[in-house]
Amino acid sequence: MKNRNWLLLILPLLMLASPIFAGTIDHSKVMSANECGECHKDELDVWRKTKHYKTFNELARRDNAKKIAKNMGVKRIKKDSTCMNCHFLNKEEAGELTPISGIACESCHTPAKDWIKLHNDFGGKDVKKENETPEHKQQRLNAISQTSMIRPRDIYNLAENCYQCHLVPNEKLVNTGGHKAGSRFELVAYSQGDNRHNFARSATGDENIESSIERRRVLYIVGQGLELEHSLRGLSKATEKAKFAITMAKRVKIASKRLKIVNAKLNLADITQMLAAASSAKLKLNNEVSLAAAADKVAAINKIFAKAYDGSQFAAMDALLPAPADYKHQ
Numbered sequence: 473m474k475n476r477n478w479l480l481l482i483l484p485l486l487m488l489a490s491p492i493f494a495g496t497i498d499h500s501k502v503m504s505a506n507e508c509g510e511c512h513k514d515e516l517d518v519w520r521k522t523k524h525y526k527t528f529n530e531l532a533r534r535d536n537a538k539k540i541a542k543n544m545g546v547k548r549i550k551k552d553s554t555c556m557n558c559h560f561l562n563k564e565e566a567g568e569l570t571p572i573s574g575i576a577c578e579s580c581h582t583p584a585k586d587w588i589k590l591h592n593d594f595g596g597k598d599v600k601k602e603n604e605t606p607e608h609k610q611q612r613l614n615a616i617s618q619t620s621m622i623r624p625r626d627i628y629n630l631a632e633n634c635y636q637c638h639l640v641p642n643e644k645l646v647n648t649g650g651h652k653a654g655s656r657f658e659l660v661a662y663s664q665g666d667n668r669h670n671f672a673r674s675a676t677g678d679e680n681i682e683s684s685i686e687r688r689r690v691l692y693i694v695g696q697g698l699e700l701e702h703s704l705r706g707l708s709k710a711t712e713k714a715k716f717a718i719t720m721a722k723r724v725k726i727a728s729k730r731l732k733i734v735n736a737k738l739n740l741a742d743i744t745q746m747l748a749a750a751s752s753a754k755l756k757l758n759n760e761v762s763l764a765a766a767a768d769k770v771a772a773i774n775k776i777f778a779k780a781y782d783g784s785q786f787a788a789m790d791a792l793l794p795a796p797a798d799y800k801h802q
């Protein structure tokens with residue numbers, strides 16, 4: 473395995489350079505899933521069968537939602553940012569925020585106004601992706617990298633979206649509102665079931681294929697790193713010994729345990745360093761500075777890890793990956 477101790481040397485620099493939350497959304501740049509669907513019809517059809525889509529019409533009608541809203545003093549679920557930020561895609565017009573759908577394409581790939589025209593221009597109107605010149609491709613990718621777009625190959629940032637919502641990092645919502653303290657989220661199982669829309673990478677372009685085994689290995693590890701990071705962040709904000717703090721502390725332990733099990737097979741310096749960073753902070757209330765610093769360290773290592781490996785060397789962990797029967801269907 474590669475020696476990656478150099479990582480420790482540049483870590484402080486990386487932590488300065490990267491914002492703590494990558495996924496802050498610029499609502500004024502939101503378009504809509506229907507606009508994506510003009511070219512991505514298959515992806516749109518998949519999305520319309522998911523809970524991400526259905527929550528838009530169903531949430532406010534659920535008894536449980538009404539109860540949580542009442543506990544939180546929320547009058548209109550569709551007008552209150554307490555629920556809107558996680559359950560809907562919101563668009564800003566004339567200074568006002570309006571939910572336009574459930575959690576949609578741009579909730580994960582980022583608002584598209586700046587990149588929608590760039591990402592599918594392969595060198596003129598009639599040029600297909602297969603015929604794009606290397607120079608044009610370089611130019612296009614450079615231009616895209618100046619925008620917010622999260623491309624599927626950027627696993628850390630793409631998956632960070634999931635964890636920002638699915639760990640439900642809001643103490644009051646959980647302890648007072650009675651909201652679930654997060655999902656039983658695992659990135660491979662949650663991305664390869666009914667949410668999967670991997671048409672573009674299939675040979676024909678119209679088959680919805682599972683991510684490759686190499687990619688699933690990386691998804692699994694980056695996912696556990698994100699789980700560790702975000703449960704540390706959640707705990708860092710906890711103020712009372714109740715469901716929220718207890719769940720977050722438990723999640724830190726479970727993610728650490730899973731990473732240890734992976735690392736018993738792979739023996740990677742990156743994973744060892746993530747685990748060391750996490751155990752440098754005590755899992756207790758009123759420990760914000762130390763827990764947040766640990767989360768930042770885990771994040772910085774995980775970001776580098778996500779870019780450094782393609783998973784081809786990780787066959788030893790295959791028995792740990794969820795099987796297709798475990799993928800999340802809705």
Ligand code: HEC
Pocket residue numbers: 503504505507508509510511512577578581584588591592601622623624625672673677
């Ligand atoms: C005018 C047509 C068109 C529209 C509109 C469009 N796309 Fe695309 N998109 C494409 C094409 C063509 C590709 C390349 C597909 C391939 O690789 O086979 C692509 C690729 C992508 C990729 C993969 C990029 C990569 O680097 O691998 C993502 C993600 C994506 N589109 C998201 C979106 C989202 C989200 C929207 C709506 C905000 C959208 N697209 C709107 C045509 C379009």
Ligand code: HEC
Pocket residue numbers: 534536537538540541544546549554555556557558559636637638639640641642645649651652654655656
């Ligand atoms: C930080 C993100 C976040 C916020 C804020 C949030 N939710 Fe959720 N909510 C989720 C996630 C993630 C799930 C899916 C949980 C699962 O996996 O079952 C969910 C599921 C639900 C469910 C279905 C599960 C259940 O407990 O019956 C209801 C109802 C619900 N939310 C209501 C609300 C209401 C009402 C608000 C606003 C007061 C709100 N949520 C705010 C993330 C959030």
Ligand code: HEC
Pocket residue numbers: 523524526527531557558559560575579580630631633634635637638659662663667800801802
């Ligand atoms: C903007 C917040 C948000 C983001 C980003 C997000 N989710 Fe969700 N997700 C939710 C909410 C809220 C629900 C539950 C909706 C409901 O039941 O009303 C949900 C539900 C799901 C479900 C269905 C769970 C079940 O019990 O059936 C899966 C699977 C899922 N999300 C996977 C993902 C994956 C994978 C990602 C990242 C690639 C992701 N989500 C990103 C908020 C989000």
Ligand code: HEC
Pocket residue numbers: 505508509512515516519524575576577578579580581624630631663664667668669670671672673674682683687
């Ligand atoms: C909940 C988050 C989420 C939502 C919503 C979402 N995507 Fe994705 N998208 C992802 C993830 C994660 C991947 C990579 C999955 C993988 O590697 O298995 C992806 C991959 C893609 C790809 C590349 C597929 C390939 O074969 O390489 C395209 C194109 C795309 N999404 C377009 C869209 C469009 C269009 C929509 C809306 C109709 C949409 N996405 C909605 C998270 C999301």
